[in-house]
Amino acid sequence: MLRLVVQRLLLLIPLLLGLSVLLFAWVRALPGGPVTAMLGERYTPEAAAAIEAEMGLDQPVWVQYGKYLGQLLQGDLGTSLRTGRPVVEEFLVRFPATMELTVVALVFAIGIGIPLGYVAARRAGSVVDHASVVVSLVGVTVPVFFLAFILKYLFAVELGWFPSAGRQSTTMVATHPTNFYVLDGLLTAEWDAAWDALVHLVLPGIALGSIPLAIVARMTRAAVSEVQNADYVRTARAKGITAARLRGDHILRNAMLPVLTTIGLQVGLLLSGAVLTETVFAFSGIGSFLAQAVFNADYPVLQGFVLLIAVVYALVNLIVDVSYGLIDPRLRRQQ
Amino acid sequence: MTQHSTDQPDRPEAAVTETPAPEKEIAVAATAVPADDDVVLRVEDLAVDFRTESGAARAVTGANVEVRRGQTVAIVGESGSGKTTLAMAVLGLLASNGAVAQGHIWFKGEDLGAAGAQRMAQLRGTELGLVPQDPMTNLDPVMRIGRQIDEGLIDNGVRTLRTARARTVELLQEVGLPDAARRASQYPHEFSGGMRQRALIAMGLSARPALLVADEPTSALDVTVQRGILDQLAGLTRDLGTAVLLITHDLGLAAERADVVVVMYRGEIVEQGPARRVLTEPQHEYTKRLMAAAPSLASRRIEIARERGLEEVLEEALLAPSAETGSSDDGTASGNPDEPTTAALVQVRDVTKVFRIRGNGLLSRGRDFTAVEGVSLDVPRGGTVAVVGESGSGKSTLARMILDIEKPTSGTIEFDGAPAGGHDHRSRIAYRRRVQPVFQDPYSSLDPLYSVYRAIEEPLRAHGYGDPAERRARVEELAEQVALGKGVLRRFPSELSGGQRQRVAIARALALSPELVVCDEAVSALDVVVQAQILRLLAQLQEDLGLTYLFITHDLAVVRQIADRVIVMQAGRLVEEGTVDEVFDTPQTDYTRALLDAIPGRDLDLAV
Numbered sequence: 001m002l003r004l005v006v007q008r009l010l011l012l013i014p015l016l017l018g019l020s021v022l023l024f025a026w027v028r029a030l031p032g033g034p035v036t037a038m039l040g041e042r043y044t045p046e047a048a049a050a051i052e053a054e055m056g057l058d059q060p061v062w063v064q065y066g067k068y069l070g071q072l073l074q075g076d077l078g079t080s081l082r083t084g085r086p087v088v089e090e091f092l093v094r095f096p097a098t099m100e101l102t103v104v105a106l107v108f109a110i111g112i113g114i115p116l117g118y119v120a121a122r123r124a125g126s127v128v129d130h131a132s133v134v135v136s137l138v139g140v141t142v143p144v145f146f147l148a149f150i151l152k153y154l155f156a157v158e159l160g161w162f163p164s165a166g167r168q169s170t171t172m173v174a175t176h177p178t179n180f181y182v183l184d185g186l187l188t189a190e191w192d193a194a195w196d197a198l199v200h201l202v203l204p205g206i207a208l209g210s211i212p213l214a215i216v217a218r219m220t221r222a223a224v225s226e227v228q229n230a231d232y233v234r235t236a237r238a239k240g241i242t243a244a245r246l247r248g249d250h251i252l253r254n255a256m257l258p259v260l261t262t263i264g265l266q267v268g269l270l271l272s273g274a275v276l277t278e279t280v281f282a283f284s285g286i287g288s289f290l291a292q293a294v295f296n297a298d299y300p301v302l303q304g305f306v307l308l309i310a311v312v313y314a315l316v317n318l319i320v321d322v323s324y325g326l327i328d329p330r331l332r333r334q335q
Numbered sequence: 336m337t338q339h340s341t342d343q344p345d346r347p348e349a350a351v352t353e354t355p356a357p358e359k360e361i362a363v364a365a366t367a368v369p370a371d372d373d374v375v376l377r378v379e380d381l382a383v384d385f386r387t388e389s390g391a392a393r394a395v396t397g398a399n400v401e402v403r404r405g406q407t408v409a410i411v412g413e414s415g416s417g418k419t420t421l422a423m424a425v426l427g428l429l430a431s432n433g434a435v436a437q438g439h440i441w442f443k444g445e446d447l448g449a450a451g452a453q454r455m456a457q458l459r460g461t462e463l464g465l466v467p468q469d470p471m472t473n474l475d476p477v478m479r480i481g482r483q484i485d486e487g488l489i490d491n492g493v494r495t496l497r498t499a500r501a502r503t504v505e506l507l508q509e510v511g512l513p514d515a516a517r518r519a520s521q522y523p524h525e526f527s528g529g530m531r532q533r534a535l536i537a538m539g540l541s542a543r544p545a546l547l548v549a550d551e552p553t554s555a556l557d558v559t560v561q562r563g564i565l566d567q568l569a570g571l572t573r574d575l576g577t578a579v580l581l582i583t584h585d586l587g588l589a590a591e592r593a594d595v596v597v598v599m600y601r602g603e604i605v606e607q608g609p610a611r612r613v614l615t616e617p618q619h620e621y622t623k624r625l626m627a628a629a630p631s632l633a634s635r636r637i638e639i640a641r642e643r644g645l646e647e648v649l650e651e652a653l654l655a656p657s658a659e660t661g662s663s664d665d666g667t668a669s670g671n672p673d674e675p676t677t678a679a680l681v682q683v684r685d686v687t688k689v690f691r692i693r694g695n696g697l698l699s700r701g702r703d704f705t706a707v708e709g710v711s712l713d714v715p716r717g718g719t720v721a722v723v724g725e726s727g728s729g730k731s732t733l734a735r736m737i738l739d740i741e742k743p744t745s746g747t748i749e750f751d752g753a754p755a756g757g758h759d760h761r762s763r764i765a766y767r768r769r770v771q772p773v774f775q776d777p778y779s780s781l782d783p784l785y786s787v788y789r790a791i792e793e794p795l796r797a798h799g800y801g802d803p804a805e806r807r808a809r810v811e812e813l814a815e816q817v818a819l820g821k822g823v824l825r826r827f828p829s830e831l832s833g834g835q836r837q838r839v840a841i842a843r844a845l846a847l848s849p850e851l852v853v854c855d856e857a858v859s860a861l862d863v864v865v866q867a868q869i870l871r872l873l874a875q876l877q878e879d880l881g882l883t884y885l886f887i888t889h890d891l892a893v894v895r896q897i898a899d900r901v902i903v904m905q906a907g908r909l910v911e912e913g914t915v916d917e918v919f920d921t922p923q924t925d926y927t928r929a930l931l932d933a934i935p936g937r938d939l940d941l942a943v
Binding site: 229231232234235237240245327 | 426428430456457458459460461463464465467468469472473474475476477478479483486487490491522524535538539541542
């Protein structure tokens with residue numbers, strides 16, 4: 001198990017190196033180059049030359065890449081052209097927000113998707129089964145931003161059950177040691193702040209979790225349908241064990257393997273898919289910041305964020321792979 | 336019991352149509368049932384239906400079976416005969432679309448047909464035990480063996496959470512699992528097939544049930560392992576006084592292990608009675624067919640050359656099974672008159688195959704595993720050589736080397752005087768045309784999305800054979816050779832029976848007119864009756880097309896029916912070699928003797 005972790009972490013090195021080359025090349029491939037992109041309407045040849053010299057863009061490409069890589073190794077991802085603050089800092093402020101949103105979306109997707117899929121499979125052809133198909137179809141087909149707008153309109157604007165935007169009420173005064181607002185509230189014992197932050201996560205969490213919910217429900221249904229007809233389940237029944245044990249220890253545990261793979265892949269999508277949801281709910285996570293960066297051609301932010309998201313994605317998948325081994329003993333030896 | 340056994344065989348097959356009549360009789364009897372304390376299970380006029388898209392399908396019709404304390408009753412039949420359905424009905428474990436349509440299942444005076452799901456769950460694991468068929472699929476892969484036995488003990492109130500493990504270890508010891516305490520904390524994938532089956536037996540008997548249903552408990556295992564496990568099972572059930580309902584397709588095994596044999600065919604019990612009587616005086620046509628086909632009982636090679644049909648061949652085999660192998664008009668396997676004088680088609684010389692097992696760590700070195708060691712053999716042109724051995728004996732690796740799928744580590748394989756396989760892509764392709772395989776599992780070796788026509792045509796297409804019209808003609812010719820109707824060509828593997836699929840696999844192998852056909856357990860997955868048909872087909876094709884066969888099998892009984900020469904392998908080495916008669920009649924090594932002894936029913940003297 002430890003070997004797997006070390007192996008995977010070592011594999012991160014070539015992955016990030018390759019990605020850095022791609023990102024470096026991409027910025028150079030912008031029409032007119034990065035300087036044009038930065039200057040926009042203020043472009044004059046003199047200004048461009050000045051910036052090029054300042055940024056070392058007049059030097060050979062490999063020298064530039066070497067410098068870029070050197071900075072990366074020191075944890076320097078450059079400075080945002082828009083806010084003037086270091087990219088790493090911008091990331092660290094916003095990443096917790098997106099992470100919180102992703103966790104809520106996942107809890108929603110898994111908490112409803114797995115039971116729904118399970119019941120649908122155990123009672124194939126029943127009302128629940130058909131309902132799960134409808135839910136899945138709706139979840140997959142309705143665009144996230146549309147669902148986000150509907151939720152916001154219905155539950156925030158019309159019914160007023162949930163706040164419509166932001167991470168916390170503007171009137172709430174709270175300290176933020178970790179920038180995970182819910183966690184912060186709990187750590188500092190500011191319960192009302194924690195609750196307020198949590199309530200702000202509900203609607204965006206549901207909007208973001210709708211697609212994974214649909215996929216998890218479908219996968220669970222398929223996996224449980226197969227496992228419940230497996231020989232070992234019949235044998236387990238022949239042993240006369242309790243229904244709860246049959247359900248939990250035999251059927252669900254075996255059915256979870258393919259579902260887990262799906263969930264792992266979804267986490268990556270959630271981290272990057274938060275752009276739309278965060279924009280609709282004016283939620284200041286990496287998604288909305290990235291969207292801003294695209295509009296403003298803030299290329300250091302784009303470069304840096306893509307790299308950091310890749311690291312997070314790789315780590316999440318490592319966690320998923322390790323958890324396979326926990327569920328399935330046959331994989332431990334291979335790992 | 337006697338009452339059943341005497342009136343049952345007389346019942347003609349046509350009796351299906353008049354089921355209502357016996358139903359009435361039984362209804363009367365049912366009211367006066369639990370008279371005999373010794374009767375553990377009495378199945379009366381049982382019918383089981385399955386709901387299908389095309390309406391209800393009756394899987395079991397009017398079945399009457401009785402099992403007494405300490406008695407073993409075997410239900411024999413081919414797959415689809417309803418034998419497993421009957422057993423599952425007793426356990427209340429029918430698939431969700433199945434239900435008891437009529438009749439009673441009396442278990443210790445209680446009608447299980449009328450018992451609710453809850454009551455059945457209560458009885459299973461305490462009074463009713465199951466030893467399932469396939470040890471590879473019947474253990475939960477993600478749970479430790481010990482825990483899988485513990486949970487039954489705990490949930491049935493036999494032991495508490497704390498004391499369960501000690502009992503589990505005892506149970507595992509009881510079924511002959513060495514080092515049981517350590518083994519209990521291992522997972523199924525760390526067990527061999529035989530060990531898994533032992534664990535399943537321990538599981539089935541863990542709560543000391545009054546009735547144990549053993550559903551083909553050893554059919555997935557090697558013969559020698561099979562024997563040991565059946566002995567263990569028989570010993571335990573005898574000591575515990577457990578009644579056993581043994582489900583099997585092997586008449587020989589049933590005869591050897593059971594007190595009473597019940598023969599099922601197409602959902603009906605066609606014959607039942609004391610094991611010995613059913614075998615010596617089979618009444619029903621189907622029982623006779625089953626006996627004729629049973630590989631363990633057939634002792635003669637299928638000789639197609641004679642102008643005799645199979646029936647005659649088998650008839651004779653039945654009449655004189657233990658008699659001298661040579662009859663007046665044929666030269667049988669040993670004295671084959673057309674024994675090739677020319678060089679062998681395949682010459683294997685001192686071949687060794689070493690596999691490198693990947694090490695565990697990033698840097699740790701792998702270790703070597705020798706699958707085949709210094710094996711030499713000849714396959715004469717037009718002859719049939721069988722390689723027998725248990726799993727792990729290296730026989731399949733040998734076959735793969737001859738097929739040019741694996742390269743030998745050392746030694747040479749010559750085919751028709753030239754090195755086997757090819758040195759480049761082109762010569763390898765050419766070799767593949769001349770040597771074709773037929774694999775074991777007709778269920779998984781055919782692409783489910785290919786029609787039969789496409790499956791047979793594929794090799795022709797791949798090797799650029801003729802134009803579409805010529806290919807069609809060839810495919811139809813092949814289908815005819817393997818006795819597949821034209822209508823079958825449009826169908827898909829899922830719509831075919833096991834026997835039909837294997838015919839498709841054979842037609843596909845023959846498409847390119849190969850000289851050597853390597854049959855890797857080609858009939859092992861088939862029911863005995865079908866198996867006999869396929870073996871006969873192979874013999875016929877050999878006669879017509881001059882094919883050479885290399886038969887890889889663990890089933891010695893099959894060998895006797897098809898092979899001229901036998902090679903016995905054990906742990907990668909060749910331990911014995913000779914003609915079929917030499918090996919069967921005067922085995923030279925203990926290992927071969929053990930293999931022969933393990934054939935179920937071999938010792939039964941069935942000469943009528």
